[in-house]
Amino acid sequence: MPRTFRMSEAHMAAFSEQQRQRFEDEMVVYLTREYPAEAARKGEPWLRELIREGIEVAKGYHITLECDVARYIELMIAVAPDFDDSPATPWAEGILTEPWLTGEQKLDRIYEHVMFDRPESEEAPVPRPLDSDIAEEAYERLWSSCPELNRRRLTKDLRDYAYRRQWMAAYRGVEAAR
Numbered sequence: 001m002p003r004t005f006r007m008s009e010a011h012m013a014a015f016s017e018q019q020r021q022r023f024e025d026e027m028v029v030y031l032t033r034e035y036p037a038e039a040a041r042k043g044e045p046w047l048r049e050l051i052r053e054g055i056e057v058a059k060g061y062h063i064t065l066e067c068d069v070a071r072y073i074e075l076m077i078a079v080a081p082d083f084d085d086s087p088a089t090p091w092a093e094g095i096l097t098e099p100w101l102t103g104e105q106k107l108d109r110i111y112e113h114v115m116f117d118r119p120e121s122e123e124a125p126v127p128r129p130l131d132s133d134i135a136e137e138a139y140e141r142l143w144s145s146c147p148e149l150n151r152r153r154l155t156k157d158l159r160d161y162a163y164r165r166q167w168m169a170a171y172r173g174v175e176a177a178r
Contacts, residue, residue, distance in 0.1 A: 020055070023066060027051045027073060035077050050076055057084065061096040063103035071107045079114055089113070091130070108153055109135070115154060116168060131175070138170035 028047050032039040039047055054073035058064070061084070063072050075083055083089045084096055095101070095109045112135055143151050146163060154160045154167060 024048060024051050027070060030070070031074070031077055034074070038077055050081060053081070058103075061103070061106065063106065065103055068103040068107055071111070075110060075114070111153070111155070115164065134171055134174045134178070137174045138167050141170040141174070142167050
């Protein structure tokens with residue numbers, strides 16, 4: 001029979017700090033690999049401070065799952081450290097403060113804005129702000145015509161280029177039908 005061990009607040013704090021340090025270390029490795037120019041230019045101390053700040057800011061928007069916090073921090077480096085209240089991304093704060101959205105849903109919607117703001121083609125970008133209902137219907141159309149996606153959300157990855165174009169066409173089609 002295992003011994004009974006009661007975790008004190010000090011134990012919990014130490015465990016929490018250990019987990020936080022592990023997360024920070026993993027994010028430094030990830031951001032350095034994915035954003036090498038930015039990481040080299042700014043340096044590891046800057047990255048670590050960005051990660052710490054990102055954890056706290058994300059928590060304020062009720063984004064607490066580790067994978068979602070990592071996505072939030074990636075947006076801070078890919079878009080801007082203050083993307084949540086920047087005049088360049090006026091739609092972000094509205095999404096982040098929606099009380100009925102989960103952290104994952106908030107980040108999915110922000111990623112959609114970022115992903116489709118600057119299409120790689122000469123076509124006009126999808127109008128802003130994105131209508132969440134139209135975006136979801138566009139995804140449903142994409143997923144039904146592309147079952148190989150397994151209902152996966154799109155990313156900025158080059159492998160999703162053709163799918164992003166299909167999603168934009170679906171978005172425009174749904175919007176025009178309304």
